[in-house]
Amino acid sequence: MxxxxxxPLLLIPLLPLVNFIILIFxxxxxxxxxxxxxxxxxxxxxxxxxxxxxTIPDGPPTTAMSADWFFVDKQFFFQFGIMIDxxxxxxxxxxxxxxxxxHIYSFGYMEKHEHxxxxxxxxxxxxxxxxxxxxxxxxxxxxxxWEGVGLCSYFLIGFxxxxxxxxxxxxxxxxxxxxxxxxxxxxxxxLLTIGAQTQTFAQILDFESLKTMLAPRNAAxxxxxxxxxxxxxxxxFAAIGKSAQFPLHVWxxxxxxxxxxxxxxIHAATMVVAGVYLVARMFFLFGQxxxxxxxxxxxxxxxxxxxxxxxxxSYDLKRVLAYSTISxxxxxxxxxxxxxxxxxxxxxxxxxxxxxxxxxAAGSIFHAYHxxxxxxxxxxxxxxxxxxxxxxxxxxxxxxxxxxxxGFFSKEAVLSAAYEKFPWAFWVLxxxxxxxxxxxxxxxxxxxxxxxxxxxxxRSSGDDNADENHEPHESSSAMxxxxxxxxxxxxxxxxxxxxxxxxxxxxxxxxxxxxxxTSIAFAIGGILLAWAIxxxxxxxxEAMVENMPTIARFLENKWYWDEIYDAxxxxxxxxxxxxxxxxxxxxxxxxxxxxGRLSVRAGMSFRQMHSGSVQIYLxxxxxxxLILIFMYNITRFS
Amino acid sequence: xxxxxxxxxxxxxxxxxSTLIFGLGILAxxxxxxxxxxxxxxxxMLNSVNLNLVIFGRFxxxxxxxxxxxxxxxxxxxxxxxxxxxxxxxxxxLVRKFGSVDADAAGTLKG
Numbered sequence: 001m002x003x004x005x006x007x008p009l010l011l012i013p014l015l016p017l018v019n020f021i022i023l024i025f026x027x028x029x030x031x032x033x034x035x036x037x038x039x040x041x042x043x044x045x046x047x048x049x050x051x052x053x054x055t056i057p058d059g060p061p062t063t064a065m066s067a068d069w070f071f072v073d074k075q076f077f078f079q080f081g082i083m084i085d086x087x088x089x090x091x092x093x094x095x096x097x098x099x100x101x102x103h104i105y106s107f108g109y110m111e112k113h114e115h116x117x118x119x120x121x122x123x124x125x126x127x128x129x130x131x132x133x134x135x136x137x138x139x140x141x142x143x144x145x146w147e148g149v150g151l152c153s154y155f156l157i158g159f160x161x162x163x164x165x166x167x168x169x170x171x172x173x174x175x176x177x178x179x180x181x182x183x184x185x186x187x188x189x190x191l192l193t194i195g196a197q198t199q200t201f202a203q204i205l206d207f208e209s210l211k212t213m214l215a216p217r218n219a220a221x222x223x224x225x226x227x228x229x230x231x232x233x234x235x236x237f238a239a240i241g242k243s244a245q246f247p248l249h250v251w252x253x254x255x256x257x258x259x260x261x262x263x264x265x266i267h268a269a270t271m272v273v274a275g276v277y278l279v280a281r282m283f284f285l286f287g288q289x290x291x292x293x294x295x296x297x298x299x300x301x302x303x304x305x306x307x308x309x310x311x312x313x314s315y316d317l318k319r320v321l322a323y324s325t326i327s328x329x330x331x332x333x334x335x336x337x338x339x340x341x342x343x344x345x346x347x348x349x350x351x352x353x354x355x356x357x358x359x360x361a362a363g364s365i366f367h368a369y370h371x372x373x374x375x376x377x378x379x380x381x382x383x384x385x386x387x388x389x390x391x392x393x394x395x396x397x398x399x400x401x402x403x404x405x406x407g408f409f410s411k412e413a414v415l416s417a418a419y420e421k422f423p424w425a426f427w428v429l430x431x432x433x434x435x436x437x438x439x440x441x442x443x444x445x446x447x448x449x450x451x452x453x454x455x456x457x458x459r460s461s462g463d464d465n466a467d468e469n470h471e472p473h474e475s476s477s478a479m480x481x482x483x484x485x486x487x488x489x490x491x492x493x494x495x496x497x498x499x500x501x502x503x504x505x506x507x508x509x510x511x512x513x514x515x516x517x518t519s520i521a522f523a524i525g526g527i528l529l530a531w532a533i534x535x536x537x538x539x540x541x542e543a544m545v546e547n548m549p550t551i552a553r554f555l556e557n558k559w560y561w562d563e564i565y566d567a568x569x570x571x572x573x574x575x576x577x578x579x580x581x582x583x584x585x586x587x588x589x590x591x592x593x594x595x596g597r598l599s600v601r602a603g604m605s606f607r608q609m610h611s612g613s614v615q616i617y618l619x620x621x622x623x624x625x626l627i628l629i630f631m632y633n634i635t636r637f638s
Numbered sequence: 639x640x641x642x643x644x645x646x647x648x649x650x651x652x653x654x655x656s657t658l659i660f661g662l663g664i665l666a667x668x669x670x671x672x673x674x675x676x677x678x679x680x681x682x683m684l685n686s687v688n689l690n691l692v693i694f695g696r697f698x699x700x701x702x703x704x705x706x707x708x709x710x711x712x713x714x715x716x717x718x719x720x721x722x723x724x725x726x727x728x729x730x731x732l733v734r735k736f737g738s739v740d741a742d743a744a745g746t747l748k749g
Contacts, residue, residue, distance in 0.1 A: 612748025615676070615741060619668045 005056075006065040008048045009082050009135055012092060015041040016099075016128035020121050027117020035120040039103040042127065046096040053089040061085035061208060063137050076201050083137035083207075090345060090500065091134045091277055094352045095270050099127040101482040102265040105360050108478030109261050109367060119159065123265065126152035130270045134277065139188050139205040142278070146184060146242070149274055150177045153266050157258040169257035176251035180241015180275075187234035194224050211284045232285050232292045235278060236299075243275025243329045246303040250561055252326055256318040256372075260363025263318060268325050268355035273348050276332045280341050287339055296337030301418075301425045304330025306559060308435040312442070313555035317362050317372040320443055324398060324436060325355060334429060335414040338421045340509050343413035346500050350406035350493045354397035357486035361391035364479050365447070368472035374446050381448040383472040388448055390483040395444055397490040399437035400523040406494030412519050413497070416511030426515070430522050437526025445534035652693045659686035673732060673739045677725045684718050 019038035027034055056062070066081035103123060110119050129148030136142035151174075158170025188205065195204035198221055203209035213221050214228060239245070244252035244267075255267050266272070279286055279296065286292050304327045311323035328351050335344035362372070364387040369377050381388040397407035411433060418426035445451065474480065497508055532538045545552045557563070659682055666679025688711045695707015729739060736743040 610748055612745040613742060614744070614747070615668050615670075622664055622668070 005052075005062060005084060006082070008052060009064045009084055012045045012048055012096065013128045013131040013135065015045045016124040016131070020125040020128060023117050023121035023124060027121050031117035031120070034117060035103075035107065038120050038124050039100070039107075042096065042100050042103055042124075045131075046093070046100050049089070049092040049096045052084060053093045056084055056086065056089050061088070061137070063208065064135075066137065066206075069140075076196065078140055079138060079202070079206070080141050081137035081206065082132075082135040082141070084135060086500075087277075087280060087341075087345065088134050090349065091273075092131055094349055095127065095130050095134060098270060098352050098356045099123070099130075099265055101356060101486055102261045102360070105264070105363070105479050105482040106259075106261045108476040109363055110259065111476075111478075115159075119259070122152055122155045122159070123261075126156065126266065126271070130274065133274055137207060139184075139191070139207070139210075142281075143181075143184055143188060146238075146274065146278075147181065149271050150174060150181065150242070153177070153255070153271055156262040156266060157255045159258055159262065163257070166257040169251075169254040173251040173255050176248050177241045180238045180248055183234040183237030183241070187231045187238070190227055190231055190234070191224075194221075194227060198223060207281060214284055214288070216288060228285055229289055229292060232282070232289060233295070235282060236286070236292065236296060239275030239278045239333075240299065241275070242278070243272050243333065244326050245275070245299050245330065245333060246306060247561075249303060249307065249326050250565060253319050253322045253558070256316070256322050260318070260359055260366060263321070264356040264359035264363070267322060268352070268359050270352070272325060272329055273332065273352070276329060276336065276344060276348055279333065279336045280344060283336065283341050286336065287341075293337045293339060297334050297422065297425055298337075300330045300333030300335075300337055301428050302330070303327070304334060304432045305428050305435075308432045308439065309555055310558045311439045312435065313552060314439075315374050317365065317374050317377070317443065317447070318359070319372075320374070320439060321355070321358050321362060324358075324440070327432060327436060328355070328398070330432075331411065331414050331429065334425060335417050338414075338417040338425065340413070340417035342500050342508050343410070343417045346413050346497050346508060347410040349500070350397065350410040350490070353486050353493050354394045354405075354407055354490040357390060357394040357483060357490055358398065360479070360483055360486065361387050361394060364475045364483065365391075367475050367479070374443060377447040379448070379450050380472075384474045386474060386480040386483060390480075390487040392444060392448075393487040393490055395440040399440050399527060400433055400519060401437075401527070402520045402523060404491060406490055406492070408519070408523070409494035409497050412515060413508045413510075415519050416509040416515045419511040419515045420509060426518075430518050433519060434522035434526040434529075437523045438530045441527045441530030442534050445530055449535065451534060649693065649697045653690070656686045656689040656693065659683075659689065671740050671742060673729045673741050676741060677722065677729065680725065681718060681722065684714065684721070688714050688718075 016038070019034075019041050023031075023034050023038060061083045062085065063081060063083045066079050069078045069080040071077040103120070106119065106123065110116050113119065126149065129145050129152055133142055133145035133149060136145055154170045154174040157173050158167050160166040161170070191204050191210075192201065195201040198204075200209075200213065200221070204213070204224075212218060213224055241248045252267055252272065256263055258266070286296060307323040307326035307330060311320045311327065314320045314323060328347070332344045332347050332351070335341075335347060364384065365377060365380055366372055368384055368387075369380075371377060380391075393405070397405035399405075400408040400411040402408050415426055415429055415433070418429055500508065533541050533544070554560070663679045663681075663683030663686060666682060667676045668679075670676050670679060691707045691710045691714070693707075695701055695710070696704045701707065732744055733739055
């Protein structure tokens, strides 16, 4: 069963895992040298992934290894399996590469942090889980990796756990994604139940056999076909949680409490695309059901638009990027729903580069300014040359600046997919592209140049210890080098789009001149509008806010999602927990107090016997002995 | 039935004496306030048992040699000496700790 690919395939997730174990136990003793070891191993893993990406044969996936994992019964058993195909190889290369960049960057960013070793340990574990997720060949293996990714995100978002807001953000991310994971496990249970009934328990979780079982011309499993919609919906719910799509998107903006390299790794390039990857992996299920595809498209398009509007009125550098992430993942989901896995994966790839770049550059700005409040950061372009240029490249790519940047090509592919199928989706996505260009260049015009300082509210999230008298300066080369590499890739990746159809199969959609012109128009239009408002000041931003107070407040409060959840789900949970607390206090606690009081009372009565006089004890023993002898004789002679 | 070594009446009298001594020993141990008195009571109980050994050695038909019981009694006397030494050492420790040979003074076992 094991193919020669098993060794390199296992090696890729195992290298970071071993480093995690080393770092978590000995990370305190020699953090720097072990982190260098970890980075070197990751570089090796990246090399292997790159080699696999270039050399794996086209066509159907290769199951590299599958081993029996645990048995319930002769018939009911579970397998651990890894496999590789074009999709997995592409994804693995992206994950390892971005993770490598983040590792290098962290040497500079976390330089003086006392938990340097722990940070690298979690980075390694996270990378390992994500790679296992990418290579898993059945749903159960994937679920384990999926949970590992969620756990690591909790560790890393709450990395500054001494800060209450960071601890709360970690919990929020964990619980929200866990809600989605319920969908995953329920889908697995439904599949297993069907498998038990149709004698296919062993293979129903395996992607390849599930694919053949679900194939349209295969009529052998009507039960599975009946349930495929529900299973698909549940799996999509899990993807929604992990990929921060509406309605489970609320955790991702808060997750910006984590260190910037973490945001780059988890919340831009890898973890959040795990949901997209799941849908792409199960595309045989989602693609053939028009209702599922429509739901995915709707969720994707709506999320893309909603997140983009919230980003317009956000004042935290990283939160703007977080909302842009949600928005861009909306694009990827929409592309999947529209039936183009290639366009989606193309966007995943280019987005990984430029979003990692943007987050790392934002981290570099934070390093210099000790603030993420965009009303306070000024003249980045003057103080930080490399950071500002690379950030601008990332912003251009995200905005989809025509023909130069990678983002343009991938976004155009997504838009084309929409244009062919649903014109309404196309127009919403195109408008979102315009909004994206606008809010990114709002950031740039506000922070890079000498825009007059506005009044800043006292308490703002990204603003910890802003030091007014501090002269910002460019970050160290460990931090700028990954920025430059990623900036180059953000431009160059677009020209390698042709590799994807070769590796994944299918074709990159091209919608023709209309799509091209519309996307160019919206991208340039958004940039120009941002320039007009925030640089040339033809239209005053403040005046716009005053003219539309309701909309401004609506956006500033993030569509009130947090408030809505608090009023509904939050209130329900608080009511339930209140009831449970009452039960605990008045029934469970009282029961235990009762037992406690009983034993105290019993002890008090028994202590009367202990007079402390040895002679009385002796007398008791003698009398007891006499009684025993007496009783013995009675039983003996009666 | 093997041959009897003596009359049952004599045996009974001797056993009653021995039991009385044992009872007096218990009485002394339980009632004496003085720890040395208690030790004497213990010695008394020990010697009543010793007496029993000699008596049964003399009167039992199953024991071939009457000397056997007396040899045991000698051993136990040696043992009693050792036991008395330990007991006196304990009493000495008790006096050092509580400043009195009165058994009631050592009341720390009281719950």
